[in-house]
Amino acid sequence: ENYAWSEDAINTLYDLNIVKGYTEDEFGPERNISRIEFITMFSRTLKQMGYFAPQDGLVYYHMDYDQNHWSKKEYDFLMRCYHAVDPQDAASMGYYNIAEVFGTSLNMNKAITREEVVALMDAFLKYGDGEADFTDISRSDFKHSIIKAYESGLINGYPDGTFKPENPITRAEIAVILNRYIGEYEYVI
Numbered sequence: 001e002n003y004a005w006s007e008d009a010i011n012t013l014y015d016l017n018i019v020k021g022y023t024e025d026e027f028g029p030e031r032n033i034s035r036i037e038f039i040t041m042f043s044r045t046l047k048q049m050g051y052f053a054p055q056d057g058l059v060y061y062h063m064d065y066d067q068n069h070w071s072k073k074e075y076d077f078l079m080r081c082y083h084a085v086d087p088q089d090a091a092s093m094g095y096y097n098i099a100e101v102f103g104t105s106l107n108m109n110k111a112i113t114r115e116e117v118v119a120l121m122d123a124f125l126k127y128g129d130g131e132a133d134f135t136d137i138s139r140s141d142f143k144h145s146i147i148k149a150y151e152s153g154l155i156n157g158y159p160d161g162t163f164k165p166e167n168p169i170t171r172a173e174i175a176v177i178l179n180r181y182i183g184e185y186e187y188v189i
Contacts, residue, residue, distance in 0.1 A: 003030065006172035009179035016182075018044040019175060032168040036071050036108035038117060039098065043074035045178050046081055046124070053080035060099050062106035069108075085123045101142075115142040115165035117177065118149035124181075125152045134163040154180050 013019040018041055033041075046053075057080030061067060065075070079098065098106070101119045119142040132150040134157050137143045146163055149155045154177050157163045 003172045006176050009175040010172065012179050012182075013041075013045075013175050016044075016048050018048060018178060019171075031171050032111035033171050033174050034109045035102065035106060035112045035116070036069070036075070038112045038120070038169075038174060039078055039108075040071050040074040041174065041178060042120060043078040043081075045182060047077065049182060051081055051124075052084060053077050054084055055080070057081075057083035059083075062099070062102070062104060062108075064105050065108065071108075082123055111168035113166050114155075114163065114169045114173075115140050115146060117169055117174065118142060118155065119145040121145070121154070121177075121181070122148055125149060125154075132157075132163075134161065136162045137165055140165045149177075152181075153184055 010019065059076050059079040069075075082098070098120065101116055115137075122142075122145040125148045130147060130151045132147045134146065134150075137146050140146060142165065146155070146165060150157070155163070
């Protein structure tokens with residue numbers, strides 16, 4: 001498959017140090033991305049945009065998360081960003097933290113799905129009350145997040161009118177979504 005449609009996005013994120021390749025000359029656009037890889041990329045994206053995460057913000061650790069893992073700094077930053085969004089009661093506002101999306105087990109090396117990506121981004125999106133004409137999201141736990149991401153211009157879905165919420169997402173798709181997010185939001189926050 002040709003990944004020319006994602007090349008500019010990949011290069012932009014690479015230049016911003018948000019994504020890295022598997023080797024110096026291989027990005028692997030067709031590969032799935034793990035939950036912890038996306039958490040790391042999204043954390044770096046928020047940092048790049050100057051998002052504020054209070055140092056004393058709460059950090060929730062999943063029972064299966066190894067706090068000696070290479071991702072800890074980025075994981076902590078993202079958790080503190082969620083806490084900053086609403087330090088009082090984030091849980092009542094929708095999918096506003098990692099625990100609500102993944103439950104008590106992070107399974108950090110599991111391939112992240114398309115719906116999980118937009119659910120994790122939900123707290124940092126500004127739209128949310130419209131509609132999306134995807135034919136396959138009515139049963140998704142993250143339907144509202146999918147609609148919000150669609151309204152925010154981050155996702156388009158497939159030509160057949162589906163979003164395929166439970167499908168794993170590729171590194172190329174992630175690069176395009178994060179690049180659109182930076183473009184849409186860099187003057188907002």
